[in-house]
Amino acid sequence: MPVWQSLLYNHIIPSIFDAAVMLLLVLIVFTIFRVKNPATRFVFLFLPMLKSFLILLDNPSQVQLLQSEKALQKVLRFPDPLNLITSPLNEVAEFSYSSDAVVLVLLVTGVSVLAVIAARWLQLFLFFNNFSREESLSRSEYPQVYDILDRLVPALGVSYPRVVISNLYQFVPFSVGYRVPIVVISKEFLAEFPDEQLEIMLAHELAHMRRKDYLTSWLTLMLRDLMFINPIIHYIYNKLEDEKEKACDRLALNVTSAAPKTAANMLLDVALFYSKQPVLQHQTYPMLAKGLLLRQSKLEHRINSVKQSQRMKKSSYLRTLLRTTLFVLLVYVQIGVIVNIGGHNIFLR
Known part of the structure; x- marks a missing residue:
């Protein structure tokens, strides 16, 4: 054939x-x-x-x-x-093969596609890896951040993350890394939100660590890119990202005992904060910061999910x-x- x-x-x-x-x-x-x-x-x-x-x-x-x-x-x-x-x-x-030319064209096309995909993965990896060299957030300057982490880390059973300052990206906190987890945050963001909302956000990032979302995000990203020709996969990828964020919202509410209304207001406040930030061109943004609250439909779905979280029951072993x-x-x-x-x-x- x-x-x-x-x-x-x-x-x-x-x-x-x-x-x-x-x-x-x-x-x-x-x-x-x-x-x-x-x-x-x-x-x-x-x-x-x-x-x-x-x-x-x-x-x-x-x-x-x-x-x-x-x-x-x-x-x-x-x-x-x-x-x-x-x-x-x-x-x-x-x-x-009908001719050697067909073999050459197929080979060049396949290698070119794989090279583009590999370059994309490398760019994203380097973006995340650069935060390991960023300045750590001072405990003496921002004790409230570490006080919150001191409470949340044992409750979620995760490794204590390193908190670094992002002077370039001034939007929602996000987490990177697997063996050495890192939470990236900006000073402008810390100055904007009260401790009650900050606790929910940090709990959300620690929930990503507990769920090993850094690994699953890479896996789903690779599968999507390798099956780029399949439009259904792109839709599924976006749905997976939405459900992942909702799952972390739920874990954050459980560990902080925050009211769903408080979490819903926090999502709205973060969306407003993010909408005011200038978009830097030609930069590879983290998935959380790029698409988490940008679309109104996603925001509405997350708020509805937060409101319904109290009615969810824990699954039995069976x-x-x-x-x-x-x-x-x-x-x-x-x-x-x-x-x-x-x-x-x-x-x-």
Whole structure:
């Protein structure tokens, strides 16, 4: 099979199809079972992104050997997880090329795309890494910040973060780093907000650390960039970011015992503060500061989530086990159809 047909029929189309169907399935589950917990919603919204990537890598040639005159065949498949890498490599070896020029164009295009993606990741990594060299916030000058952290860190069970000053970015605090967590904040921001609101913001950043969001953010970002051709993945990525922030809002409320109204007012005040800051051009902004409160729709959803947080119940161990089992099964099992179009089989699953 020519390389472009193999990539299109065996990988790109099935990957887009899976992302759309799995997203629809997840949204239906949310509606039927009234899933409101943002942490649970985050896990299941990650499902279509992960499975779409696995299908993008998967080689369904074994399934396509089932020849039939039917235009539509139902298939239930249990792929071999140990064959995830070797199977695509075997498929590459079977590609047919019409000329050496085609090989050269494909090679140059693939390398160029990967180079652009890698450069983007490197730029973002260097942006975050630069904060490790920033000046630390003085405990003697801002004792209220460290007093708040002294209370919140043990309550959330996270490592004590290093607080650094950002003289360039004067907007909402954000956290970076995994082994050595860092909270970035500006003096202008500290002067603008009272301690009650500052405590909720710092609790929100510590919640990111507890949830290991620095790692999951990198993972979802990489999956989105590698599947840049899939529009469904971009939508899922934005939904994951929203649910992640809502989950941290909920943790912050639980650990601070703040009233939902106080947290909602804090979100509005931060949005107003951020809207007054000049936008610096040609800079790579952290995801939190760039899109957290910029859109009115996102702000409204977060405020509504904060108001509903008191009505959320903690999941039982049995529910957690059932959800985990369902997640694993949905990732592993492939249920789909083989569609014959123009003599070519496309395994949509």
